[in-house]
Amino acid sequence: MAPPLKVQNLVKNYNKVQAVKNVSFELQPGEIFGLLGPNGAGKTSIISCIVTLETPNEGLIEVFGHDVTQQAKAAKYKMGFVPQELIHHGFFSAEEILEIHSGYYCIVNNRERIHYLLNELGLWEHKDKKVRQLSGGMKRRLLVAKALVHEPRLLLLDEPTAGVDIELRESLWKFVCELKKEGVSVLLTTHYLEEAEELCQRVGVLSHGRLIKLGETHDLITELTHRRVSFSLKNSLKKIHHELKTEELNNRHIFNIPYTKSIEELFNELSLGLGDVTDLKIQEGSLEDAFRYLLVEDMEENK
Amino acid sequence: MIKKRDILSFSMLYYKELRRFNKVVIQTVLTPLITSSLYLLIFGISLGKNIHLLGDIPYLAFIIPGLVMMGVLNNAYQNSSTSIISGKFSGDLQDLKITPLGDHQIIWALALGGLTRGLIVGGITFFVGQIFYYQIYDKFLLIVHPLYLVIFVIIGGLSFAVMGLCVAFWARTFDQLSAISSFILTPLIYLGGVFFTLENLHPTWQALSKFNPLLYLINGVRLGILGQSDVSLNSALVVSFGFFLFVYFIALRSLQKASFSRW
Numbered sequence: 001m002a003p004p005l006k007v008q009n010l011v012k013n014y015n016k017v018q019a020v021k022n023v024s025f026e027l028q029p030g031e032i033f034g035l036l037g038p039n040g041a042g043k044t045s046i047i048s049c050i051v052t053l054e055t056p057n058e059g060l061i062e063v064f065g066h067d068v069t070q071q072a073k074a075a076k077y078k079m080g081f082v083p084q085e086l087i088h089h090g091f092f093s094a095e096e097i098l099e100i101h102s103g104y105y106c107i108v109n110n111r112e113r114i115h116y117l118l119n120e121l122g123l124w125e126h127k128d129k130k131v132r133q134l135s136g137g138m139k140r141r142l143l144v145a146k147a148l149v150h151e152p153r154l155l156l157l158d159e160p161t162a163g164v165d166i167e168l169r170e171s172l173w174k175f176v177c178e179l180k181k182e183g184v185s186v187l188l189t190t191h192y193l194e195e196a197e198e199l200c201q202r203v204g205v206l207s208h209g210r211l212i213k214l215g216e217t218h219d220l221i222t223e224l225t226h227r228r229v230s231f232s233l234k235n236s237l238k239k240i241h242h243e244l245k246t247e248e249l250n251n252r253h254i255f256n257i258p259y260t261k262s263i264e265e266l267f268n269e270l271s272l273g274l275g276d277v278t279d280l281k282i283q284e285g286s287l288e289d290a291f292r293y294l295l296v297e298d299m300e301e302n303k
Numbered sequence: 304m305i306k307k308r309d310i311l312s313f314s315m316l317y318y319k320e321l322r323r324f325n326k327v328v329i330q331t332v333l334t335p336l337i338t339s340s341l342y343l344l345i346f347g348i349s350l351g352k353n354i355h356l357l358g359d360i361p362y363l364a365f366i367i368p369g370l371v372m373m374g375v376l377n378n379a380y381q382n383s384s385t386s387i388i389s390g391k392f393s394g395d396l397q398d399l400k401i402t403p404l405g406d407h408q409i410i411w412a413l414a415l416g417g418l419t420r421g422l423i424v425g426g427i428t429f430f431v432g433q434i435f436y437y438q439i440y441d442k443f444l445l446i447v448h449p450l451y452l453v454i455f456v457i458i459g460g461l462s463f464a465v466m467g468l469c470v471a472f473w474a475r476t477f478d479q480l481s482a483i484s485s486f487i488l489t490p491l492i493y494l495g496g497v498f499f500t501l502e503n504l505h506p507t508w509q510a511l512s513k514f515n516p517l518l519y520l521i522n523g524v525r526l527g528i529l530g531q532s533d534v535s536l537n538s539a540l541v542v543s544f545g546f547f548l549f550v551y552f553i554a555l556r557s558l559q560k561a562s563f564s565r566w
Contacts, residue, residue: 051401053563076403085565088393091326103315104402106308146398 002065004029004078004154004185005050010059012045019045021209022059027154032176032186034196034217036291037206043189044084045209047158050187051081063154077105079154080147084162084189086139089131094123094142097131098149105150117145120175137168144172148179155179157188161195173199197221197287205291207298217287222259224293225285229263230254231277240270252279259285313408316399320416324382332423335378339370339428343435346498356500360529364444367432368525369497375425375456376492376520379417379464380484386413387471388480391565400563410465410554417464418457425456444528451536452527455543459520462547465554472554472561495521501533516546 005027012020020042027033035043048054050061052072061068063075089097095114102110118124121141126134134142140160147155157176161169173195176186190196196203197217205213205220213220233240236251244266247254257266263282267273274280324331343363351362390396399409436444446452474480494508495517501509512518519534519542526532526539534542 053397053400073403073405076401081401083394083397085394087395087398089395090389090393091323096322100315100319101398101402103318104312104398104404106311106403108311 001029002062003027004064005187006060006062007046007050008060008062010046010049010061011057012042012049012054013057014045019209020049020056023206023209023211024059025204025211025214027185027187028202029185030180030183031201032180032188032199034200034203035187035189035206036193036196036203036287037189038295040208041206042209043206044158046206047081047156047187047189050156051079052076077150078152079156080150080152081156082143082147082158082160084158086136087131087143088139091130093128093130094118094134094138094145095127097142098145101146102149107150110149113149113151114145117148121145122171137164140164141168141172144175153184155184155186157186157190159189159191161190161192169195193286193288193291203287205294207295208302210298212298213294220290221285221287224290226256226258226289227263227285228254228256228283229266229281230283231280233272234276234278238276240272242266242270308403309405309408312402312404313412316404316408316412317415320382320386320412321419323386324416324420331378331382331420332427335374335424336427336431339374339424340431342366342370343428343432347432347435348439360531361440363432363436363439364529365500365525366498367429367436367444368528369521370432371425371428371528372456372459372521372524373492373497374428375418375421375460376463376517377421378424379414379421379460379462380467380488382417382420382467383413383464384467384471384480386416387468388474388477391471394565397563397565406555406558409558410468410551413468414461414464417467418460421460421464422456425460446528447530448527450527452524455520455523455527455539458543458547459524462520462543462550465547465550469550469553469557472557491515491517494518496525496533497521516542519543520546 003026007026008024010020010023011018023042023046025033035046037043045054049056050063050068052068055069064078066075066078068075092100095118098114098117099110102114115124118127121144123138123141123145126138131139131142144160155176160172164172169192176188176199180186188196188200200217202215203217203220204211215223230252232251233253240253242255244255244257245253246256255266257263343366347363347366351366354362356362356365387396390399433443436442470480470483474483494512495515496512501512501518504512519539522532522534523539523543526536532539
């Protein structure tokens with residue numbers, strides 16, 4: 001079966017600026033894939049090319065096997081898109097907007113689905129309000145509902161939680177996870193790396209339009225970050241020397257150890273047992289650490 | 304081949320256009336009604352008494368078709384251009400691009416939306432004109448060739464709605480939009496024979512007017528209502544349909560090239 005999304009050697013230029021440089025990646029069915037990168041890295045340009053708002057200069061984009069430039073209509077039926085910027089829809093109510101949007105996908109009687117989405121996204125009580133009367137968070141939820149009226153199998157979320165409060169973020173991600181369970185594949189861009197770490201099975205990291213890393217989120221963390229292990233010794237007079245030790249503060253010894261080394265190995269090398277230490281703390285590496293590492297590395301390579 | 308799906312998505316966009324101008328009915332329908340009533344009152348009745356045309360047609364009868372068509376053209380143009388421009392502002396224009404609506408569906412939905420509003424305003428103008436005419440001449444103005452009237456009103460309304468779409472997609476600022484309206488469209492409409500016949504013009508202007516497609520559209524409507532016109536039926540038909548095909552082609556190119564992004 002064709003993958004939900006296949007991006008191959010994508011290039012997008014704006015005048016003389018190359019915003020996307022030969023980017024390739026694929027989404028697997030039912031996965032949440034995170035496209036990460038600092039501002040201006042090319043995330044929105046890639047999504048814009050996928051949803052046909054922009055035309056790629058080179059490369060191929062397929063949605064469930066449909067080329068988005070050659071078979072745009074077939075591809076559009078399969079995907080839903082939540083843009084980064086809010087949309088106001090001055091004249092219409094939330095429910096009317098969803099009805100109209102359903103009509104664009106040739107769905108005439110979509111009331112059941114629309115009511116389901118209004119309920120799921122906490123918009124039911126606001127369904128008759130004009131869109132301009134809705135708060136920013138509600139408008140954001142309406143955008144998600146709009147993207148889902150036609151039950152797409154691929155959902156593209158371009159920074160859906162930008163400027164959204166914690167409660168809404170949590171409910172939104174819960175909903176996205178439910179969609180994933182239903183087999184919907186999700187491509188998301190976000191600045192909240194903790195969210196990406198929690199949600200995404202795989203991530204791609206973009207810098208200056210290039211995809212500098214692609215892989216399983218967990219693998220990236222173990223490959224590019226260290227565990228921070230710290231403990232105090234019962235015998236505070238005992239001295240410890242080790243190449244991975246980074247700090248010692250008030251009898252607290254701090255180590256940064258790669259994921260290839262187990263804590264047991266570290267303790268063996270230090271000739272310590274669990275009985276020798278108190279207050280052992282292990283802090284796992286994060287996607288944010290991996291992300292920072294990649295960006296710094298990329299910057300140094302391109303100096 | 305036209306598929307059922309294409310018709311459905313087109314119908315929804317057309318329906319949205321109707322709902323949109325229905326929600327601002329004062330701006331879209333009542334304002335043009337007042338304007339055309341004032342034109343009829345001032346030009347048709349007050350000044351019209353002193354204007355004598357060749358033949359026995361009263362000046363009021365002469366300007367009714369012109370004002371009807373002016374209402375149709377202006378409103379068709381306004382409807383589609385403001386629809387696109389407000390979409391550029393609010394950001395919902397991109398919905399047209401990301402959903403399965405095709406270029407032809409978008410053009411036809413906006414064209415018919417504009418035509419519908421144009422027909423409403425044109426119809427109201429004609430109705431008001433009839434009231435004025437009845438008050439003065441104690442009879443209604445009869446339509447001599449209803450079929451011609453329908454053809455020219457429809458083709459004119461569609462052409463101008465499509466033109467509104469082209470201009471709105473092309474414009475990058477409000478200045479550009481109003482420049483087209485003020486410097487090109489309004490002069491072409493006013494010089495297209497709404498208020499005068501070609502005979503009243505200097506020969507140079509008469510020759511230049513022949514290049515104004517609006518002259519043919521407006522005179523086509525005049526031919527339909529009064530049975531008289533400055534141009535022949537055939538030339539009016541050829542120019543009007545040619546003009547429509549021309550703007551339709553430009554609209555297709557605009558949609559392929561244009562940005563659907565927010566301003």
